[in-house]
């Protein structure tokens with residue numbers, strides 16, 4: 001699990017590409033930590049395109065982001081100088097010129113273990129790569145093959161996965177947790193992770209950052225369902241008043257369809273006072289801190 005809890009982000013921010021932008025494009029892969037609405041277009045139950053999701057987003061609009069407001073990918077895009085967010089690849093916005101700032105391929109409940117995504121009707125990482133290949137073709141049609149190659153190799157790639165493999169698969173799937181110990185299952189995830197990075201590199205990516213957000217043992221759902229949890233997981237974030245419960249509903253397990261307009265009745269009034277927005281996902285306030293940490297790590301690597 002070592003690599004899953006650590007992060008690495010390589011940013012080489014020397015060439016300004018478009019006015020105000022530090023890099024030409026940003027590409028995002030992974031699970032619900034990164035999904036900005038791809039699952040809205042899938043027959044899965046793992047969605048977040050209804051209230052109270054998006055309560056603190058622009059126009060208070062639920063978009064499919066698993067947050068009360070922005071996710072860390074949004075904040076990273078803003079910090080890199082993008083004037084708009086990379087569109088969800090399956091959305092109607094992902095066309096024409098909009099594609100030239102990159103795209104978001106992430107799908108909630110996806111993971112490094114292919115069956116995690118399949119059993120949740122989400123987009124497996126292999127299919128996210130297929131979509132990325134298709135994306136490359138579209139961009140080449142717009143700006144030509146040579147310009148596309150340059151865009152793709154200069155862009156930044158963000159990957160966040162692994163939480164769903166445990167929370168939405170291993171922990172709840174007796175076939176899986178009787179077949180593998182957590183360490184053995186982690187090894188499978190690591191192998192699949194390594195393969196994904198190789199494949200992405202083979203497709204032209206050069207600047208790849210990897211993270212899982214946040215540490216899995218701190219998720220309210222995990223604390224509620226799987227034991228007493230350890231307080232040390234939250235020490236780094238202890239300026240927030242509530243660290244063990246999510247804001248949505250009772251804050252103990254609610255996520256996706258369980259965090260809905262009915263649970264809004266008991267949803268907290270100020271999500272900034274909570275580390276977690278729902279049972280799995282950080283609030284916007286914490287996404288801001290996580291994004292800052294990622295960016296700081298990335299900048300430190302180039303100095």
Ligand SMILES: *[C@@H]1O[C@H](CO)[C@@H](O)[C@H](O)[C@H]1NC(C)=O
Nearest residue numbers: 141142143144145146147148
């Ligand atoms: C490719 O890039 C060059 C140089 O930046 C530019 O002049 C040209 O218009 C671009 N080609 C297309 C098809 O956009």
Ligand SMILES: *[C@@H]1O[C@H](CO)[C@@H](O)[C@H](O)[C@H]1NC(C)=O
Nearest residue numbers: 241269270271272273274285
């Ligand atoms: C919400 O909580 C944050 C953090 O404690 C605080 O800074 C902010 O003023 C609060 N917002 C409202 C509307 O009370």
